[in-house]
Amino acid sequence: MRWSQCAGDGYYVMASAGVMNVPESAQTQKISASLRMAGTGLVAGEVVVDALPYFDQGYEAPGVREAAAALVEEETRRYRPTKNYLSYLTAPDYSAFETDIMRNEFERLAARQPIELLSMKRYELPAPSSGQKNDITAWQECVNNSMAQLEHQAVRIENLELMSQHGCNAWKVYNEKHIQDLNWQRKNMQLTAGSKLREMESTWVSLVSKNYEIERTIVQLENEIFQMKQQHGEANKENIRQDF
Numbered sequence: 001m002r003w004s005q006c007a008g009d010g011y012y013v014m015a016s017a018g019v020m021n022v023p024e025s026a027q028t029q030k031i032s033a034s035l036r037m038a039g040t041g042l043v044a045g046e047v048v049v050d051a052l053p054y055f056d057q058g059y060e061a062p063g064v065r066e067a068a069a070a071l072v073e074e075e076t077r078r079y080r081p082t083k084n085y086l087s088y089l090t091a092p093d094y095s096a097f098e099t100d101i102m103r104n105e106f107e108r109l110a111a112r113q114p115i116e117l118l119s120m121k122r123y124e125l126p127a128p129s130s131g132q133k134n135d136i137t138a139w140q141e142c143v144n145n146s147m148a149q150l151e152h153q154a155v156r157i158e159n160l161e162l163m164s165q166h167g168c169n170a171w172k173v174y175n176e177k178h179i180q181d182l183n184w185q186r187k188n189m190q191l192t193a194g195s196k197l198r199e200m201e202s203t204w205v206s207l208v209s210k211n212y213e214i215e216r217t218i219v220q221l222e223n224e225i226f227q228m229k230q231q232h233g234e235a236n237k238e239n240i241r242q243d244f
Contacts, residue, residue, distance in 0.1 A: 052190040052193060052194050053190070054186070054187040054190040054191055054194075055190050055191055055193070055194030055195075056194070123149065125142070125145060125146055125149060126142070127142060128142060
């Protein structure tokens with residue numbers, strides 16, 4: 001059951017059995033006035049989102065999607081952007097964050113030169129030449145190079161571990177979980193608010209219905225009292241006429 005206001009005609013109770021006209025009483029006038037005040041009590045610039053997509057029904061009803069598309073199309077026709085709507089901004093300086101390496105790379109691309117291949121010499125572990133097989137210093141340099149390569153590989157492993165914990169994929173997983181938690185909280189809040197609104201609406205309909213029943217009973221009693229007064233007055237007139 002849902003209530004809707006018709007201007008000047010009071011309220012209509014939308015019931016399964018039909019439509020029942022309820023005269024607008026002083027109580028319903030107060031309710032409608034409070035609703036109008038609540039609707040105009042917004043601060044300038046604020047937007048009230050009155051949709052509960054996790055609770056509301058009817059989004060898949062025929063014509064709803066077409067109506068939404070028509071509204072978007074209408075707004076698109078009314079929106080007429082200027083030729084350059086960013087003209088009030090200063091011209092961007094694209095070279096502000098360029099480094100020498102980036103600048104050299106851009107120049108290479110502009111000149112259509114091939115990219116320099118990555119040198120793998122630093123990752124090689126050459127043994128001393130045949131003429132330095134008995135040279136302790138040459139062997140010491142090889143050992144130092146090996147230790148440096150091992151340390152470099154250890155640092156790479158640490159960087160990979162840090163990346164697995166704090167890299168792009170880790171942030172992606174975190175964001176996905178955060179979004180899921182946020183959507184769950186939003187759904188829970190909307191379902192709770194929707195149930196509360198439905199309960200309040202049911203209470204409001206019940207109270208207004210009771211007020212209508214009371215007003216109808218009062219009107220019936222007033223009519224009965226009026227008829228009794230008329231009958232009593234006619235009886236008094238008949239008695240007076242008989243006395244004379």
